[in-house]
Amino acid sequence: MPESPPPVPEPRGRPASGGLENVVVGTTAISHVDGARGVLVYRGRDAVALAESGSFESVWHLLHHGELPDANEVERFRERVRAEATLTGPELAAIVQAALASAPPGMPAPLASVRSGLSALAGRRSLRPWLERPLDELRDEVLGLAAAAASVVVAASAALAGGQAPAPSSDSHAERYLHGLTGRPPAPSAVRALDRYFSLTADHGMNASTFVARVVTSTGADAGAAMVAALGALSGPLHGGAPGPVLHMLDEIGRPERARDWIARRLGDGHRIMGFGHRIYRTDDPRAMSLRRTAIESGLGRAELASAVEEAALEVLAEVKPGRPLRTNVEFWAAITLDGCGIPPDFFTATFTVSRVVGWAAHVVEQAADNRLIRPTVDYVVPLPDEARSA
């Protein structure tokens, strides 16, 4: 649930000067967020239209190859992704389970497990710095790692539960992931909803994790290093979001007719309402709108309550904070979607990595194709030795 406002205490101390907002760090042809118009673009095309008319694999092909696939190409790509994700299945499970061996119960956190599992898997594939090799090898490698990320999450989930990951072999990435994570064949409506979630969250401009992937790549490091680093950035609640609050809010509200009063009281007490407001979008977040449609069409659990809460929240926010563009963000409807698909909240951010890793993969290749080491400057705020002497 990307780039939403902090769910926990406000940043400490005075506002920092850094942040690089509005600092242009380079160019990209992968994705673009038009925050004023509420449009997300993948490779020049409207991401919502792609998500709603195609499959995650077609979006993935577009982001990876730069071109939309035809029917034959999407089937071949689907097969390739399946092979990358499942060929490593048993080996992968062993790697992740070894990485988690003898962990105390409940530890480590799901995302730390995914990080260690992905790192171990990347290390086993013996990736070498891309600088030393043809770009096409890097392109193949990032696709393999991105496909395997879903299996790492499934293996981490199984290992944390003390069990063995199932290895379902469906052709659809969303179906395979959902089956693996929940341990049972998923309903077609859940697969469709998750497929759309994956499509809508695969890339989102130069967010913090994508930037980290590019900085790491700019040093010539291998693709595994870049992706593990990006995953670290995504694990931060200011970027990857915190799964609980939206669902807790719905639990507390309980019934649609209680929504308005509950929200007015929370705002009156000086709290934020989770799932509203975004750093970039000044109007509707198109991902939230698409997930909303999907959740309602698919009859996902709590979609109706969530709609009522959303409507009440937007009304109350418009009254209490007039002039501020506080619209529903993707975190709100992502929580409803993932919960409705049967994914445990502990694995919401890990599920986010399964789609965003596709964006990271494309950015790693784009960075490598036209590289310059990224190394900014800082102002030093302590007197230097001879300045100190003369003072």
Next chain:
Amino acid sequence: MPESPPPVPEPRGRPASGGLENVVVGTTAISHVDGARGVLVYRGRDAVALAESGSFESVWHLLHHGELPDANEVERFRERVRAEATLTGPELAAIVQAALASAPPGMPAPLASVRSGLSALAGRRSLRPWLERPLDELRDEVLGLAAAAASVVVAASAALAGGQAPAPSSDSHAERYLHGLTGRPPAPSAVRALDRYFSLTADHGMNASTFVARVVTSTGADAGAAMVAALGALSGPLHGGAPGPVLHMLDEIGRPERARDWIARRLGDGHRIMGFGHRIYRTDDPRAMSLRRTAIESGLGRAELASAVEEAALEVLAEVKPGRPLRTNVEFWAAITLDGCGIPPDFFTATFTVSRVVGWAAHVVEQAADNRLIRPTVDYVVPLPDEARSA
């Protein structure tokens, strides 16, 4: 061997516009590189003077706490680092060995193993996003991880060799590391040289790995995520250096009197001479000069040949490329130092992480103390959907 020129093929394609050079991303009070004067400053003090008069632990205390320790404080700090590094010894070895279990011989690369080991260790410590906790807990945590990094490298080295890591309990971080890595009690001159290397490479302004640590921290992610990500950046040859070339050059030259001809021939053939030139220093790299003094005083193997090669290279470079400030960089004398200490070239970059993690730790805390999410902007170079339609 930080921030040296690329040892391998030039970046592909046209020069990229990005790179953030001269873009100020914030402020720091930790370290500063004065490239024009050839001075490196830690917390306002001359790093070379600190390295040559004190110990790595006193430099570490300064970077971590912001103040130089007195004799009692440095002893307490030394003890604290020792406890953090060795208390986890057996547990740590088990973690890293599990993470590497059943790896094919020679795989994964040392640095990928260290990355996976550090990730697993951090996950075991159940670090939670710092946003939710007092800053002092984060300060303790980064110290623990920074101290344990040396043990992770030793455990990774042992696991890759198929053995068990020894657990030497010396009070000196450099001695403990060297004993652990080489498997035998090190000579005092080697310990002193490594201690100085650690002191001189612990921080170096806003380099790529430090920047990555700060971006990841800015998302609210845990300290383990930040450090693992930074390690990924350091693993790139454009940042962490490539260990082989300097030593290969010395091997090929073989005798001091052959240096001048060999270098002139290489330059004439259009090759770079490894270990010369730096992106920031326009004059002597003070770290290289200090390591040179140390290597010669300590009588490290090859120091004499290296001096002759350096002298010849500087003469020939001044003739062939007049007006370009091509001085000896830290990579040159770091290779001589680490090789002279008995560290295998495969572990040069991993050894670099043992000191640089101290800088990352300080930057994680400084970023968290005054945070703002770091998220830059990029120019999108593809027409947007409605522009495409109207075109």
